[in-house]
Amino acid sequence: MSHKVTIPIGPYHSLQEEPEFYQLTVDGETVTDIDVRIGYVHRGIEKVAESKSFDKIIFLVERICGICSTSHPMASVLAMEDVSGVEVPDRAQYIRTIVCELERIHSHLLWIGLAGHFLGYNTVWMWAWKYREIVCDIFEAITGNRQNYGMMKIGGVRRDIEDEYLPGIMKGMDDVLRALDMFKGAVLDDPVLAARLKGVGILSKADALSYSALGPTSRASGVDKDVRRDDPYAAYDRVKWNVITQKDGDVFAKAVVRILESYESVSIVKQCLQKMQKGPIDSDPKELPEGEGIGHAEAPRGEVFHYVKSDGTNSPERYKVRAPTFMNFPTFKATVIGETISDATIILAAIDPCYCCTERMTVVNRKDKKTILTGEDMIKMSQDKTRRMYKRMTGKELA
Amino acid sequence: MKILFWFLIIPGFLFTSTVGLLASWIDRKVTARVQWRVGPPVLQPFIDVVKLLGKETILPRTADKITFLTAPVLGLVSITLISTILWVMIADPKVGFLGDLIVLVYLLAIPSISVIMGGFASGNPIASIGASREMKLLLSYELPFVLAVFVPVIKAGGIIRIGELLSIQAQSGAFATNISGFIALVVAIICMQAKLALVPFDMAEAETELIGGPIIEYSGTPLAIFKLTRASMLFTVPMFLVVIFMGGIVLSFPGIIWGILKYVLLLVIIVLIRNTNPRIRIDQAVKFFWGPVTVLAILAVVLAFIGV
Numbered sequence: 001m002s003h004k005v006t007i008p009i010g011p012y013h014s015l016q017e018e019p020e021f022y023q024l025t026v027d028g029e030t031v032t033d034i035d036v037r038i039g040y041v042h043r044g045i046e047k048v049a050e051s052k053s054f055d056k057i058i059f060l061v062e063r064i065c066g067i068c069s070t071s072h073p074m075a076s077v078l079a080m081e082d083v084s085g086v087e088v089p090d091r092a093q094y095i096r097t098i099v100c101e102l103e104r105i106h107s108h109l110l111w112i113g114l115a116g117h118f119l120g121y122n123t124v125w126m127w128a129w130k131y132r133e134i135v136c137d138i139f140e141a142i143t144g145n146r147q148n149y150g151m152m153k154i155g156g157v158r159r160d161i162e163d164e165y166l167p168g169i170m171k172g173m174d175d176v177l178r179a180l181d182m183f184k185g186a187v188l189d190d191p192v193l194a195a196r197l198k199g200v201g202i203l204s205k206a207d208a209l210s211y212s213a214l215g216p217t218s219r220a221s222g223v224d225k226d227v228r229r230d231d232p233y234a235a236y237d238r239v240k241w242n243v244i245t246q247k248d249g250d251v252f253a254k255a256v257v258r259i260l261e262s263y264e265s266v267s268i269v270k271q272c273l274q275k276m277q278k279g280p281i282d283s284d285p286k287e288l289p290e291g292e293g294i295g296h297a298e299a300p301r302g303e304v305f306h307y308v309k310s311d312g313t314n315s316p317e318r319y320k321v322r323a324p325t326f327m328n329f330p331t332f333k334a335t336v337i338g339e340t341i342s343d344a345t346i347i348l349a350a351i352d353p354c355y356c357c358t359e360r361m362t363v364v365n366r367k368d369k370k371t372i373l374t375g376e377d378m379i380k381m382s383q384d385k386t387r388r389m390y391k392r393m394t395g396k397e398l399a
Numbered sequence: 400m401k402i403l404f405w406f407l408i409i410p411g412f413l414f415t416s417t418v419g420l421l422a423s424w425i426d427r428k429v430t431a432r433v434q435w436r437v438g439p440p441v442l443q444p445f446i447d448v449v450k451l452l453g454k455e456t457i458l459p460r461t462a463d464k465i466t467f468l469t470a471p472v473l474g475l476v477s478i479t480l481i482s483t484i485l486w487v488m489i490a491d492p493k494v495g496f497l498g499d500l501i502v503l504v505y506l507l508a509i510p511s512i513s514v515i516m517g518g519f520a521s522g523n524p525i526a527s528i529g530a531s532r533e534m535k536l537l538l539s540y541e542l543p544f545v546l547a548v549f550v551p552v553i554k555a556g557g558i559i560r561i562g563e564l565l566s567i568q569a570q571s572g573a574f575a576t577n578i579s580g581f582i583a584l585v586v587a588i589i590c591m592q593a594k595l596a597l598v599p600f601d602m603a604e605a606e607t608e609l610i611g612g613p614i615i616e617y618s619g620t621p622l623a624i625f626k627l628t629r630a631s632m633l634f635t636v637p638m639f640l641v642v643i644f645m646g647g648i649v650l651s652f653p654g655i656i657w658g659i660l661k662y663v664l665l666l667v668i669i670v671l672i673r674n675t676n677p678r679i680r681i682d683q684a685v686k687f688f689w690g691p692v693t694v695l696a697i698l699a700v701v702l703a704f705i706g707v
Contacts, residue, residue: 005524013610029528029681118607120598120678126434192599192676195683341528342680345608 004032007341009348011040022332022348029340034332049319054080054154054288054310057319061306062148064321065354067110070103071299072321073152075306078233078295080154083310086285092156094276096234098169099143099151100297101265101272105176106135107300108258108265111352112183115255118349119196124187131179138172141165156282166273173266180262188256197252201335201347204249211331214324215302216257217351221249227298239271251343251350258352287314299324301352325354410486412479419630420444426633426670433674444630451623459616461522470520471617471624474513477506478628482635485561489648492562492569500559503639504548507594510628511537514596514603517625518613529612532681533603536593539688540600544590546696550574550583551643553703565647573646579702584644586696588665591636592672593684595629599676600684637665 010021019040025033045064049057061072074096081088088096109132116124136146142161143149151157161169187193203213208221218225226243228236244260246253290312296305302324309318328351335347390398405411423444431438458464481503487494511533518530551574552559555567574580593600604612614625641647641661648658679687 005528007524007528026528116677120601120605120607121676122430122598123434123674124677126436130435190677192679196677196679340680340682342602342605342608342678 009345010037016348016353018354020353024336024341024344026341029342031336031339031341031344034336034344036329036332038329046319046321050316053314054316057308057316058152058154059150061321062150062152064323065299066147067107067354068103068299068301068304069148070099070151071297071304072306072323074100074233074297075295075304076308077152077154078297079293079306079308080288080295080310082293082295083291083308084154084285084288084293086155087283088156089280089283090235091160091276091279092281092283093235093238094272095157095161095281096152097236097239098161098269098272099139099149099157100234101268102135102138104265104300105262105269106132106139107352108262109135109179111258111300111349112187112255115251115346115349116187118346119193121193124183127179128183131176134172134175134179138165138169141168153282154288155285156280158282160281161276169273170270173269177263177266180259180266184259188259194252196343197255197346198248198250200251200343201339201350202248202250203331203335207331207334208249211334212327213302213331213351214327215298215300216254216261217302217328217331219243219245220253220257222247227296227303231296233295233297235272235275236268238275239268241268241271251346254350288312301325301354302328323354325351329353405487406479406483410490411483412475414486415479415482415631415634416627419627419632419634420448422633422666423630425666426673429667429670430674433670448623448626448630451626452620454619454622456619456621457616459521459523462616463520463522466516466520467616468621470513470517471621471628473516474510474628475624475631477509477513478631478635481506481639482631485635485638485642488561488565489642490650492565495560495562498559500548500552500561500564500643503561504545507636507639508537508541510632511594511596513628514613514625517617517621518603521613521616523616525609526613526615529603529605529609529615532605532609533596533613535681535685536596536600536603539685540590540593540692543586543688543692543696544594546693546700547583547587547590548643550579550699550703553700554580561642564643568646569649573644575644575646577703578707579699580644582695582699582702584640586692586699587640587644588668589692590688591640591665592669593688594636595632595669597669597673599672599679602678602681602684605678633666633669634662637662637669640665 005026007024007026008021009024010016011019021037021040023035023037024031025035045060049060052060058073058076061076062069064072109128113125113128113132116122116128139149140146142165143151143159151159203217203221205222207213208218208223213221213223214225222245224243224245227233229243241264244257244264246256288310290310292307292309294305294307296303298304304324305322307318307320308316311317331351332348336344339347387398390396407413421441421444424439424441427444428438458467484499484503488499515530515533515537518526518533551564554574554577555564558564558567568574575584596603603609604614609615614622617625641658645661648655648661
């Protein structure tokens with residue numbers, strides 16, 4: 001006898017910090033299908049960006065995500081520097097790297113905690129977040145804020161790291177290392193956790209590639225991709241570090257990747273602190289020429305992609321953001337189906353989803369309030385827009 | 400009149416729920432300290448229940464109303480009854496009747512059954528998944544639990560009266576001091592964790608998966624009764640183990656301290672297990688109980704027959 005039930009996860013659910021809506025079709029305890037609806041926290045950031053000056057956009061995109069709150073500004077300034085070709089001083093490059101890596105540590109610790117919570121292991125949750133405080137304190141010391149640091153600026157950074165903070169940061173990094181050692185022991189060697197996580201929600205390498213998964217989600221499946229190494233920005237090409245990959249692609253592998261990556265981040269921060277020379281932190285460009293630029297940075301969740309088109313005025317003609325979760329959440333189709341409901345939650349959490357970062361557009365038909373534009377509709381709209389723009393710019397119809 | 404007093408005041412409803420809520424405060428406080436939090440004040444569990452009693456009770460349209468509302472009461476009544484019988488027995492081992500041990504083992508299953516009833520009666524798909532998990536869990540842990548309870552019975556030479564179990568333990572030492580009794584106690588402690596629906600066996604409620612599972616539709620007074628049942632169980636189930644494995648409590652000056660220590664020891668074990676484990680899946684739980692735990696329980700029974 002087969003009895004199909006739909007289990008709603010969302011729009012508000014204790015599993016997720018943000019509103020989004022999964023419909024799991026289950027047969028007994030086994031998930032047979034998943035339907036994802038997002039769009040509950042759409043904020044129109046791209047449109048707002050088009051009405052702001054370039055300086056202010058950096059602060060705007062910082063608010064896309066509260067957790068990767070320096071990856072978006074990082075990609076944004078990279079895009080704008082791509083337009084203007086401005087040189088960034090060495091010291092600023094190191095400071096950018098330090099801020100980006102500290103963010104990765106705190107984001108990965110946050111994920112470890114949340115993963116523990118989703119498994120009902122609240123002790124891991126609280127402990128991970130306690131050690132994350134060390135990183136937040138360092139942030140408060142060097143940037144003035146625990147989150148939304150406001151460090152990035154076209155052509156440099158806004159604040160220097162004073163020498164008097166260096167011993168404190170070094171000590172903080174040692175404390176984090178000790179905490180990571182503890183988690184490595186407590187999480188990776190725990191037989192019960194292994195039973196819950198190993199072989200669960202496997203994303204094969206082929207699937208990871210075909211869904212274009214990013215960041216730790218893909219690296220756990222053996223896809224050796226990392227923007228920091230493949231297209232180095234900031235000072236990543238001047239320090240020694242490794243890209244962490246795992247073969248299995250299950251939730252356990254994703255946890256391993258995140259924990260081991262945090263070790264690399266600690267090492268990068270330490271190397272940057274040692275290599276950093278005194279010098280200017282800002283080349284202070286005055287204006288942005290006409291042109292297009294892209295910037296991508298490796299956020300804790302994967303590659304963040306920013307595109308900017310400048311028409312020579314002080315605000316962009318078009319601004320485009322792609323957050324990593326946008327590429328990662330379609331992998332649920334490959335990972336959740338066939339698993340049990342108990343595992344569905346941790347699989348959903350394993351990509352470290354960030355919905356409000358992802359949401360760019362949603363269209364709801366107000367008559368039945370259900371119909372949302374399909375993929376074909378979107379492609380058609382996009383093609384129409386290309387035709388219109390082509391006509392406006394060249395005066396000819398696009399073939 | 401005397402029995403009604405026993406049932407309602409001491410050692411029944413009032414006493415059990417007060418001590419139970421205190422125990423749940425200890426649980427919450429210790430958990431909080433383990434997790435680097437401050438934790439609630441002593442009165443918080445009481446305040447929670449009183450506040451819930453004053454809240455509106457919402458009946459879901461899909462629910463079977465009579466079953467939905469009687470389910471929590473059933474659980475509370477049965478756990479109160481267990482506590483009453485246990486404490487009357489502790490006070491005077493001669494009271495009691497043949498087979499009261501069997502009655503208690505049956506009654507101990509009823510709080511879980513009330514949760515299942517309430518879950519299915521609420522007509523919510525999430526609640527019914529939670530209830531079906533609770534049912535599978537009940538089926539899986541009852542077998543080793545009953546086997547573990549066999550061990551003291553065999554040790555006492557086939558006696559199924561709690562009063563006599565207590566007097567035998569008073570003469571020749573607690574059953575848990577033997578190898579077989581100790582193994583049975585370990586099995587019973589694992590089953591107790593599942594009975595209390597605490598991590599790692601809280602998959603029926605699973606707040607991050609099922610948002611409370613069977614009790615998702617409950618609010619106001621019925622929810623308060625469920626919470627009270629939970630708290631009373633935190634007191635009564637360990638007491639049951641103290642009585643049948645650890646020699647019970649002697650109601651005299653040094654004896655009562657020892658009794659409280661025995662209970663606190665079990666409570667500490669519960670809190671420790673709960674804070675050092677993630678929630679496991681229901682299929683893993685069934686495999687765990689029917690596999691290693693049942694084997695362990697059978698081993699204990701065999702050892703008890705041999706007389707070790």
